[in-house]
Amino acid sequence: MEFNKKLLIDFPVYQLEGKRVFVRADLNDPADSEGNLTGDMRIRAVLPTIGYLVNARAKVILASHFGRPKNREKEFSLRGVKKRFEELSSFRIHLAPDCQGEDVVRMSKELKNGEVLLLENLRFCPGETKNDPEYARFLASLADIYVAEAFGACHREHASISSVPKIIPSMAGFLLAKEINTLNKLLHNPEQPLVVVAGGKKVSDKIKVIGNLIDKVDSICVGGGMSFAFLKAKGYEIGRSYVEDNMDNVAKEILGNNGKKILLPVDVMVAKELKSASESKVVNVDEIPPDWYGVDIGPKTIEMFKAQISKAKTIFWNGPLGIFEIPDFSYGTRIVGLYIALSSAITVSGGGDTAEAVRMMNLDQHFTHVSTGGGAALKFLEGDDLPGISALPERS
Numbered sequence: 545m546e547f548n549k550k551l552l553i554d555f556p557v558y559q560l561e562g563k564r565v566f567v568r569a570d571l572n573d574p575a576d577s578e579g580n581l582t583g584d585m586r587i588r589a590v591l592p593t594i595g596y597l598v599n600a601r602a603k604v605i606l607a608s609h610f611g612r613p614k615n616r617e618k619e620f621s622l623r624g625v626k627k628r629f630e631e632l633s634s635f636r637i638h639l640a641p642d643c644q645g646e647d648v649v650r651m652s653k654e655l656k657n658g659e660v661l662l663l664e665n666l667r668f669c670p671g672e673t674k675n676d677p678e679y680a681r682f683l684a685s686l687a688d689i690y691v692a693e694a695f696g697a698c699h700r701e702h703a704s705i706s707s708v709p710k711i712i713p714s715m716a717g718f719l720l721a722k723e724i725n726t727l728n729k730l731l732h733n734p735e736q737p738l739v740v741v742a743g744g745k746k747v748s749d750k751i752k753v754i755g756n757l758i759d760k761v762d763s764i765c766v767g768g769g770m771s772f773a774f775l776k777a778k779g780y781e782i783g784r785s786y787v788e789d790n791m792d793n794v795a796k797e798i799l800g801n802n803g804k805k806i807l808l809p810v811d812v813m814v815a816k817e818l819k820s821a822s823e824s825k826v827v828n829v830d831e832i833p834p835d836w837y838g839v840d841i842g843p844k845t846i847e848m849f850k851a852q853i854s855k856a857k858t859i860f861w862n863g864p865l866g867i868f869e870i871p872d873f874s875y876g877t878r879i880v881g882l883y884i885a886l887s888s889a890i891t892v893s894g895g896g897d898t899a900e901a902v903r904m905m906n907l908d909q910h911f912t913h914v915s916t917g918g919g920a921a922l923k924f925l926e927g928d929d930l931p932g933i934s935a936l937p938e939r940s
Contacts, residue, residue, distance in 0.1 A: 547724045549936040550715040552593065552691055560600035562657055566687035567593065567717065568704045570696035570916055571608035571625045574900065579619040581628050585903050586916050590693050591633060593717040594660065597691075598635055601657040605686050607643070607704055609672070609697065610665045620665050635660050643669045644682055652686045672703050680707035693717035695724075696896075696917035698932030699924075706931035714936050719916065724933065726913045727924050730860055730892055734760060739856035739889075741849065741880065743768030744863025744897065747791050751798070752926035753862075758802050762856070765807045765849040767841045767865030767876060774799060774808050780829055783814065785838035807852065811842030813866070813873065820872050840866030841876035853883045862895045862922070877901055885910035894921035 569590045574583040581587075597604050613620035626639045637660045640648045648663065655661050666672040671679025680703040684690070690709045692698070697705055698720075708714075716724075730738075738761045742750055747770045754764060766774060772785040777795035799806060808829070814836040815824040826842045827833075841849075853859060861884055867873040878901075884891050885907040893902050893911050896918035908914050915921045923930060 547716070547721055547728060548939045549933065550939050551721055552596070552715050552717050553721070554939070555689075555715060557600050560597060560602040562601065562603065563689055564603045564605060564652065564655070564687040565597050565689045565691055566605045566607065566683065566708065566712070567597070567691045568694045568708070569593075569606060569608045570694040571622070572610050572696065573625070573628075575611070575619070575624055577619060579621055579624045581624045583900065583903055584628050584632065585899060585908065585914070586696070587625065587628055587632065589719050589916050590717075593691065593693055593719060594635060595633065596718070598658050598660065603652075603655040603657060604660040605652055605655070605663065606660055607663045607666055607683070608694065609667045609702075611667075613665060613667050616668050620667070622662055622665055626662050629660075629662070637662055640664055643672070644679065649686070666702075666704055673700075675701050675703050675707055677703075677707065679703045680711060684708045684711035687712060690714040691717045692932060692936055693719050694932065695720050695915070696920050698917065698930040699920045699928075701931050706935045709932075709935040716936055722913070723915060723917060723921075724924070726892060727894075727915070727921060730858065731756070731925055731927075735857040735890055736760075737762035737856050738858045738860070739852045740764045741853070741859065741861040741865075741884065742766050742863055743770065743865040743877070744895070745769035745786055746788055747773045747795060747798075748788060749922060750862070751794060752928075753922055754798060754802070756925060756927050757860075758805060761805060763805050763807055763852045764802075765852055767809060767845070767849075767880075768863050769838075770863070771809050771812075771841075772838050774806070775829055778808075781832050781834060782838060783832045783834050783836045785832070807848060809841050809845040810848060811844045812838045813840035813842055813876075815839045815873070818867065818870070820870055822872070824872065839870070839873040841880075846876055846879055849880055850883050853880070853887055853889075856887065856889045858890045858892075859884050859887060860892045860894065862893075862898055864897055864901055868897070868901050878905055881905055881907060894918070894925070
């Protein structure tokens, strides 16, 4: 299925000079408690679009959310984002003191061709998350053209995502088009066999995705916290392992309809406590002690998943296979991630935690595509319309 929305690449480049172009990006990279970035995957992903516009001598108004601020906390300022942009590029970037008001209007008017004005965190303005029409009109007044690049936020009904593109001429940027085209192929025309590696904590996050892909997949390799919901549904003792409430019937239904395609762990690592250096051991899934936590997949399971990965032509990976943020419990995620990265298949990673794991393992260059969207990618693969995509005009 072709992505049939207006695209930046189709807009005549010679008409961009002097135009004010509002780029709604997702620059929500991980940061420490002081707001200093600890990763820059999303910034790097949007650099081609910004570079294209700067070289075309457009005036770029760049906007993004950053974290979930409640009261303009300084650690949610985009100062760290501006600093990383300057380290990664030669763009001349100005940081606005706010995301609304007279100073923002003045700075947008004073912007020179080929320069970038980075607005302060959009979520500092209540109108953003409330999808306030007046705030949307203010943002739209800053620019002549809107470019959608925030795939990771396209499932949000926010002012800068779903309202601004309906007010001024709008189009999809390079990153957004790549995201949609990649996921479209995965959803509608994947090279077979297709193998899905699914992890993370919640079955509820993946129910619709499994339902939408099940007829197309060769197998779904399940690890992480969600695997314990399925093991519990099959009658296994899972100790103190994490399981969502009220998921037993859902897990049973999924297994009942698709049991042959869903591969569950045959062994797991368990630990007495959820912390580094805790006493831990590998046991078969029918030997999990009542007072222990399941924290990672075991070596037999890794080999089972490896066999599926080795025969795949397309692989979609979403969700860590253990408690990845604790190094002692990250081995399964690391080794399976390496198998996927070294595969000759088309490899797609989707989801914020998965993308972070890929980045931390320095494997991002070895994947065909690492999606910048977590919830948005899952919503798209569920078959849902995304407000940020629906708001864009059709390609004529």
